[in-house]
Amino acid sequence: MYYEKPDRLLLGDHKKRTTDILNEIHSVAKRKSDDAFSDFVELNQDEFSYNPQVGKYIKDVLQSRQEALNIPELAELTGISRSYLYQLIPAKDTPPKTVKNNPDRKLLLAIAIALKFSVDETQHLLKYANEPELYPRRKFDAVILYSLERRLRLVDTNILLASKQCDLLIFGNEKTTQDE
Secondary structure: OOEEEOOEEEOOOOOOOHHHHHHHHHHHHHHOOHHHHHHHHHHOHHHOOOOOHHHHHHHHHHHHOOOOOOHHHHHHHHOOOHHHHHHHOOOOOOOOOOOOOOOOHHHHHHHHHHOOOOHHHHHHHHHHOOOOOOOOOOHHHHHHHHHHHHOOOHHHHHHHHHHOOOOOOOOOOOHHHOOO
8 A cells, every 4th residue: 555745655554754754863863862763763663664565566556557467468578587576576465475585676677667667666666675776877777767758668778778888677588587
């Protein structure tokens, strides 16, 4: 379930905006009390992200668009194996028994492009995965940002990446896409 704020959606049980949490940390730090910080952490357990939520975020974005998540179609669009996607994206609200905890940044970007995520949704996805956000001063990231803005297909994004002498996104039978 999402909680909306003006410019972005929040995943899961999060009830506070990131800026609110940051303000609370700032306030607790002013008190110079490790006990107060420990209390803050204890009270805000549900506000912290962890990697298994990455797949839930992908699923939730699609559901917010009233689009059914179809793993076989996503596998075909991205070249990522079905079994890997089933481990990444939970079919139910509970994570699968084997969860992909650390999906590769390029794999996440391939999924974001294939699913026509906005730049904001993609940046949020990368944050949940503890991966660096897209930074326009990096050539690779600039190409990805352009592709997201233009809503290019994954194959067209890879063609553009190749033309700019950048690494390609995952597409086809690469090591990380094989059944594990």
